[in-house]
Amino acid sequence: MASSPPGSAPLRHTPLHSRHVALGARMVPFAGYDMPVQYAKGIIAEHQHTRKAAGLFDVSHMGQLALVGPDHASVSRALEALVPADILGLVPGQQRYSQLLNDQGGIIDDLMVTRPLDSDDRLLLVVNAACKEGDIRHIRQHLPEGVGLEVLDDRALLALQGPEAEAVLARHAPEARNLSFMTAAPMQVAGSACHVSRSGYTGEDGFEISVPADRAGALWDLLLAEPEVEPVGLGARDSLRLEAGLCLYGHDINEETSPVEAGLAWSIQRRRRQEGGFPGSHRILEELENGPLRRRIGLQPEGRMPAREGTEIKDAAGELVGEVTSGGFAPTLGAPVAMGYVASDFAREGTQLTLVVRGKEIPAQVVPMPFVAHRYKR
Amino acid sequence: MTTYYTKDHEYIRVEGDTGTVGISDYAQSQLGDVVFVELPAVGKTLTKGAEAAVVESVKAASEVYAPVSGEVIAVNSAIEETPATVNEDPLGDGWFLKIRLSNAGELQELMTEEQYEDYLKTIS
Structure with a gap:
């Protein structure tokens, strides 16, 4: 960041900021970043294009983290102390949605957790932009000896969403076709070492592509040059996730709401319900038993x-x-x-x-x- | 026939003692896709600066204020059915309401088209 007068909080830029501006996006402050809320065609056109073909989203403001330890069991147990999902039971390449919980069973943040296909000493986490600093502090405060948290701030994150997403991405990374919903794999995308998951926040088929920050611009340009792809801003991201019934942190879920109240009980797997041992488990198990x-x-x-x-x-x-x-x-x-x-x-x-x-x-x-x-x- | 503008980006096109009220092209472009319009009842008396209508984009609801005082003598029900008309033709088919002016002197407090163009340069 450039220097700025004391007392002012300069907005952060993702590696794709100049591309948004060049595309004529309307930029707004969001979670401390200067982000595109819409491009020239507007929210409804972007929304409908994503449902019909493929939308490309810059979600680099989100936090990409890696929980690193000696083995899968150690890092899983460290994370299971903070979330109610079964992490230990993830198979390599599997991704799961979960929530960081406070001691009252309220939601500190919601996140995606991936057990990588290619390394057994880590879990990859994607957390909300507005929560990431707090999440990092919270996770680090609760880690056992031997498990650490790395902040992958040298990576950008692109989402390619919609019925044509697979055809588009497979032109540059044929292995993308092999992923099913909520699985992930490292793969070369047009020569860049990416980590690709088949997931998203629109209700459509699609991918999230973690890419080294210095390769993000080239990848954005490449995908945007595909005839099926249009850029989509935060405005349509919100209307798409609303139609898909997905929660927006800070609005539909917060530190007061429990996952059971929020209709997220499906994300608490059987072993965790039987064993408990996550923050707020007393409340959450009671709600599962008797209803919230x-x-x-x-x-x-x-x-x-x-x-x-x-x-x-x-x-x-x-x-x-x-x-x-x-x-x-x-x-x-x-x-x-x-x-x-x-x-x-x-x-x-x-x-x-x-x-x-x-x-x-x-x-x-x-x-x-x-x-x-x-x-x-x- | 003269068109006047407010700092809140409403316009009023005056013919005799009546005026047609809507939002400016700048306003519709800032709002983005309009998805809902709420219009006042015909016969309602508005005072200058009072809420006259509500316009909602995908993102948010915004008030439309009466540029002058007077009685609502017509509303454009067509934009309730097809709100996108406000984006497509804000100064034409996308009008909101017609008002019978109770104090034509209030027009002097508004901006002319030329003054409004200059005003837009100061805020963008």
């Missing part, structure tokens, strides 16, 4: 008016029963959708609720998520 007091639900409002974060949710009697945590317009549906938390009595599919938007009462129905079906390649 509140649950994250999907809502389909009537009409066209979007109900955004913070919107009050009331029951038929007009009592406050919850709050919207993410909401907006779903381009694929041409209609608004929302997610939020309600008292568990009101979480059943088909329950009629009321959203209060600018003083107006909008009828809404509890609907299953995702709002738009996932199209992962399993």
Whole structure:
């Protein structure tokens, strides 16, 4: 970073910053970075292009970390002390979604954990940009002797998402076709040593490509030159993940919400439920047994008016029963959708609720998520 | 027929004692894709600077303020059905409402088209 006046916090740049600017992106501050919220064609066009063909996202602001120790068992046990997922049971090349938990079972951050195919002494983690400094401190404070955390800040991260992603990436890395959803492998992509996972944050098939920072620009240019590919900013990334029913940290999940309340119990595998031994396990195992007091639900409002974060949710009697945590317009549906938390009595599919938007009462129905079906390649 | 602008990027195109209100081309470009518009009831009396309508993009909701005081005499219901018209033709088919001016003197507090162009240069 260039020097800046004392007291001001300069925005950080990803290795692709100048390319976003050259593409005419509208840049906004996000998690301490100057990031593209949209390019020239706009959020809806970018969103629809990702659903129809392939979108290219710069997600280099996210934290890429490596937990390093003597062997898989040691690093897995170190991480299992912080997350409720079965890490020990990962096979080489397998990726899993999990959450860093506080002692009350609240979510400090959500993250992707990968056991690499090519080395048994480490786990690769991808954490949220806004949380990464805190995550690094938290993880380091809790590591046992002999296990360390490396910050891979010499790497960029690109996401290539959409039904044409496989065809596009396979032109430059044929082995990409061999990956299935939530698996990963090191591979050469157009001559750069990358680590590629088949995962993403859109509900579409696609890949996340970890690339050395000094090769990121060339890879971005190469993928963007493919006829199926358009650049996609943070605006469409948010509308895509909302349609896919995926949580946004700091909004749909936070240090108060537990994974069970958030509908993420699927990410707590059986062995961990039997053994416990993760932060907040008392609360979480109790919630798994008896059900949580509140649950994250999907809502389909009537009409066209979007109900955004913070919107009050009331029951038929007009009592406050919850709050919207993410909401907006779903381009694929041409209609608004929302997610939020309600008292568990009101979480059943088909329950009629009321959203209060600018003083107006909008009828809404509890609907299953995702709002738009996932199209992962399993 | 003269068009005036506010610092909040509303316009009002005045013919006689009525004006057509909408948002400027700059405003629609800053908002991005418009997905919802909420219009006032015909007959509602607005005071200058009060909330007249709401326009929502994919990202956020924004208020549209009355450029002058007066009574709402028509609203453009077509943009409730096809909000993208606000992006495509903000100064034409993407208008929001028509107002009967109660105090034409308030127009003097607004910017002319030329002044608005200069104003845009100072904020971009």
